[in-house]
Amino acid sequence: MKTLNQASKLKKEVLIRLVQAFLTDNFEQKINDIPFDMRPKGSEIPFRCCIYKEREIIRERVIAGLGFEVGQDDEKTLLSEYAKKTIERENFKPSTMMTVLDTACTACSHSKIVVTELCKGCIAKACQSACKFNAIQIIDKKTVIDNSKCKKCKMCISACPYNAIAKISAPCEDVCPVDAIGKDEKGITKINFDKCILCGKCIASCPFAAVHERSQIIDILKEIKNKKKVIAMVAPAIVGQFPGTFFQLKSAIKQIGFYDVVEVAQGADVTIQNEAKEFEHKMNSGQPFMTSSCCAGYLRLVENTLPDLKPFVSDTKTPLYYTAEIVKEKYPDCVAVFISPCISKKYESCKNDKVNYALNFEELGAIFVAKQIDVLNCQPDTDNNENITPHARKFPIAGGVFKAVSNSVKNIEAKPVIINNLDKKNIALLSSFAKNKKCPTGNLVEVMCCQGGCINGNATISTTNSAIKKIEELVSKDESENS
Amino acid sequence: MKKVITVKICLGTTCFVMGAAKLQEKLKSVLEKYGDSVDVKPVNCLNICANTDTQYAKAPYVMVDNDIISEATVEKIINKIEKGY
Ligand code: FES
Numbered sequence: 001m002k003t004l005n006q007a008s009k010l011k012k013e014v015l016i017r018l019v020q021a022f023l024t025d026n027f028e029q030k031i032n033d034i035p036f037d038m039r040p041k042g043s044e045i046p047f048r049c050c051i052y053k054e055r056e057i058i059r060e061r062v063i064a065g066l067g068f069e070v071g072q073d074d075e076k077t078l079l080s081e082y083a084k085k086t087i088e089r090e091n092f093k094p095s096t097m098m099t100v101l102d103t104a105c106t107a108c109s110h111s112k113i114v115v116t117e118l119c120k121g122c123i124a125k126a127c128q129s130a131c132k133f134n135a136i137q138i139i140d141k142k143t144v145i146d147n148s149k150c151k152k153c154k155m156c157i158s159a160c161p162y163n164a165i166a167k168i169s170a171p172c173e174d175v176c177p178v179d180a181i182g183k184d185e186k187g188i189t190k191i192n193f194d195k196c197i198l199c200g201k202c203i204a205s206c207p208f209a210a211v212h213e214r215s216q217i218i219d220i221l222k223e224i225k226n227k228k229k230v231i232a233m234v235a236p237a238i239v240g241q242f243p244g245t246f247f248q249l250k251s252a253i254k255q256i257g258f259y260d261v262v263e264v265a266q267g268a269d270v271t272i273q274n275e276a277k278e279f280e281h282k283m284n285s286g287q288p289f290m291t292s293s294c295c296a297g298y299l300r301l302v303e304n305t306l307p308d309l310k311p312f313v314s315d316t317k318t319p320l321y322y323t324a325e326i327v328k329e330k331y332p333d334c335v336a337v338f339i340s341p342c343i344s345k346k347y348e349s350c351k352n353d354k355v356n357y358a359l360n361f362e363e364l365g366a367i368f369v370a371k372q373i374d375v376l377n378c379q380p381d382t383d384n385n386e387n388i389t390p391h392a393r394k395f396p397i398a399g400g401v402f403k404a405v406s407n408s409v410k411n412i413e414a415k416p417v418i419i420n421n422l423d424k425k426n427i428a429l430l431s432s433f434a435k436n437k438k439c440p441t442g443n444l445v446e447v448m449c450c451q452g453g454c455i456n457g458n459a460t461i462s463t464t465n466s467a468i469k470k471i472e473e474l475v476s477k478d479e480s481e482n483s
Numbered sequence: 484m485k486k487v488i489t490v491k492i493c494l495g496t497t498c499f500v501m502g503a504a505k506l507q508e509k510l511k512s513v514l515e516k517y518g519d520s521v522d523v524k525p526v527n528c529l530n531i532c533a534n535t536d537t538q539y540a541k542a543p544y545v546m547v548d549n550d551i552i553s554e555a556t557v558e559k560i561i562n563k564i565e566k567g568y
Contacts, residue, residue, distance in 0.1 A: 005502055005556075012501065013540050020536065037537075243499045252496075365500035369532075369539050374496045376527050462504040 007209035012366055013038070014061040015217065019370035022218055027087070028080035035059045035079075047208075053103065060101040064212035067092055067219065070099045086218050093350045093357075094214040097198055097343050100189050104210035107187030108170035113150055113157065115143045118164035130159035172202035172211060177423050178305060197300040198344035199422055199449050200458025213343055213459075216357045217367070220337055223357075224257035229334040232258040233323050233355075236265040237341040237396035237454040240470030241361045241461045242368075247380035253364070254381060255373050259334070261381070267323030268294075268392035268404070275316040276408035279444060283412050287312070289439035291430075292401050294318045297344035297449030301422060301430075308434035312445075319395065320345065324354035339364055341396070342457030344449060360459035390475040396454035397468055402446040415442035421451035488521045488564055490514065491546040492555070495528025503543035506555060513557050514564075521564060 017038065021030035035055035039045075048054045060070045062079055066086045086092075121141035128136045128143070135149035136156060143165070145156075157165045172189055173181045180195035181202060189210065191202070203211045224230050232253050239246050250261045271294060282290050293299060293314040302309050320338055327336050338349045338358040349358035368375065391404035398420035406414035417439060419426050430447070433439045450456045455467040462470075492498075492507055507525060514521050531551065532539045545555035547563040 005505075009501060016539060241504075243494045243496055362500070365496070369497045369500055372497075372533050374528050376495060461500060463508045466504070466508060 007207060008204075008362075011061065011209055011212065012362060012369075014058060015065055015215070015363060015366035016370045018062060018065045019217065019221065019367055021083075022221055023370065028083045031062065031079045031083045034062055057101060057104045060103055061209075061212065064099050064101065065215050065217065067094055067214045067216055068099070069094075069096065069214065070101050070212070083218075087222060089219070091356065092216060092219045094216070096191075096193050097214060097347050097350070098191060098196075098203065099212050099214055100191065101210045101212060102188050104208050105188045105206075106208055106210075107183070107189075108172075109168055109187060110183060111152065111167065111169045111173050112147060113145055113152055113154065113165060113167050115145060115165050118162050119143050119160075120162055120164070122162070124161070126159040126161065127156035127165060130155040171205045171207060175201040175205045177201070177427055178301070195304055197297045197304065197422065197449070198342075198347050199297050200343045203343065204458050213346070213360070215363060217359060217363045220335075220357050220359055221257075221367070223335045229259045229331055230257065231327050231331055231334045231336050232261045232339050233264050233320065233327060233336060234261060234339045235341050235345065235396065235454065236263065236268060236319070236393055236471075237457060237460065237467070238339060238361065239393070239474055240455070240467035241341075242365070242375050244375040244378065245380060246470075246474055247382050248375050248378040250383075251378040251381035252368065252373050252375040253339075255378065256367055256371060258337070260331070260383075262323060262327055263386060263388060264319045264323045264338070265388045265392040265395065266326060266386045267319035267321065268395045269389055270322040271316055271319045272389075272391055272395075272404045272408055275314050275405045276410075278314055278316055279405060279414065280409055280412055283443060288437060289417075289433070289443045289445055290314055291445040291447050292405070294395070294401060295344070295448050295454075296348040297342070297422060298447040300344065300347070301427065301449075305427070306431055306434050309430060312433070312437075318348065319392075320348060320355065321352065324352060328354050340457070341454045341460050342450065343459070345454075345457075361457075361461050362459045365461060388478070390478065393471055393475050393478070397471065398448055398451075398453035399446065400453065401448070402444055406444060409444075414444040417442035417445040419445065420448040420453055422447070422449045487519065488517075489546075489548055490521060490523045490560060490564070491526045491529070492523065493527075493529045493531075493542075493544045493546075494525045495532060497528070497532035497539045498543035501539065501542035503545075503555075506543055506545075506557070509557050510560065513561070517564070 017034045021027055024030050035058040038058050039051050039054045045051050063070050066082050119142050133149050133151050135146045137144050178195050180192045182190050184190050242249050253261050279290050291313050335356045338355050340346050340358050340360050346358040349355040394400040399418050402416045452464040456464050494503055514523055529544055531544050532542050541553040543555050545552045552559050
């Protein structure tokens with residue numbers, strides 16, 4: 001996902017500091033120091049009006065990093081108190097996945113089209129004729145926009161010869177595909193979690209990095225420190241997200257203290273078989289089309305906004321679901337941690353009793369940095385190779401789910417419809433499938449929330465191109481070994 | 484013969500996580516215009532990131548010939564290259 005470099009770096013730095021503080025024997029004191037260590041007395045003030053605001057925002061980032069809801073912070077509770085609560089709590093799962101940092105949010109105003117004072121009140125009135133929604137009136141010779149009618153199509157902006165009309169934006173609101181973002185009285189962004197599908201676009205797009213995930217990173221490290229059997233279940237999208245080979249990465253993860261590393265691609269192989277059977281069965285019994293069910297963001301969309309699509313969604317469980325079953329069977333007393341490319345899968349982890357925690361790729365990266373583990377220096381770990389099929393490895397690439405499932409379908413023809421990127425346009429398309437109870441272009445619909453698939457989830461580190469390359473490399477390595 | 488400038492982009496884990504992963508791809512396409520006169524090499528950890536507890540914050544690191552660029556961006560690297568000419 002396209003992120004704003006500097007903004008995402010700042011978040012990572014806070015996470016690294018947080019982990020470093022936890023690794024000392026004086027977590028509570030060290031955590032209080034983070035805002036001051038990052039902005040010491042007399043230091044330059046890179047982003048905000050003054051050093052105090054900078055520190056307060058860093059403080060809020062730490063609160064989110066500990067998993068708390070920043071909106072409930074009273075500003076006087078010390079970070080050490082939050083740290084203490086984090087250490088004391090057990091089995092923490094956040095009630096909402098994200099939190100907006102009140103202080104960091106600059107209260108960008110609602111997205112809207114405005115007429116600036118450059119408007120000359122000309123005779124041509126190109127803006128008015130360009131508007132298809134009748135939203136433009138001329139009052140006192142000047143253009144006035146009726147916001148209740150305006151659809152923000154920007155036709156008037158391109159029509160005006162004086163460049164007098166402009167769009168003001170709230171980037172989070174602009175990217176949200178389901179209109180889940182609103183503003184409170186002070187203009188601070190509020191996320192409506194009844195609508196939110198957890199696509200992560202607002203997290204990636206905020207130029208002030210004001211939308212944070214509520215992290216479980218310390219909870220996980222705490223379990224490791226307490227000598228629990230902590231198992232990392234890595235999403236297939238992890239291949240290519242770190243330097244070195246996948247087998248070096250496995251051993252790097254074990255160096256953190258994870259007891260075992262299990263590939264969720266294993267569960268993907270179960271999903272593929274079940275979904276193929278289900279598809280055949282459903283097509284034979286006359287259902288017009290079926291959609292995939294592995295993307296948690298898409299499932300949220302169906303649940304929240306497109307309930308009519310529900311009957312067409314596959315009942316097959318996700319790769320993570322099957323993997324967690326396998327893991328809990330093998331290690332009944334373990335703490336199972338999903339290593340995730342995105343926030344919607346973190347949500348799925350929260351809802352699944354067999355998954356104890358989730359950690360995203362960036363958070364995993366922060367632990368590597370804090371512990372100074374360089375994947376490139378790790379010995380490859382080729383333990384329990386689970387005979388993963390190439391199809392399961394390519395599951396996280398857009399088109400991969402369709403290819404995998406259709407390849408296992410024997411007796412009927414699967415015609416692809418690939419929807420990746422749940423933007424407004426694609427949501428409208430899905431909604432038309434639901435309304436008409438048919439899909440005119442195919443019968444097996446793969447839906448992924450992120451453009452390009454899970455390899456472009458909101459917490460990914462590499463570009464999709466290099467991720468695809470690494471996945472292909474791993475597949476051909478598997479193949480040459482098996483032949 | 485024209486002098487060849489070497490651009491070493493660090494792909495150690497710290498730099499990779501802190502932005503080199505995405506920088507590397509951009510850099511390849513942007514530096515194409517220099518042809519053979521600029522040689523881009525991915526390298527392992529340059530050992531700058533772990534010098535102190537907080538050096539990682541200035542990652543990713545890139546070396547243009549013998550100069551270290553911290554918090555490397557395409558712009559910073561191009562500036563360095565152009566000045567060297
Ligand atoms: S990872 Fe780049 S200097 Fe160490």
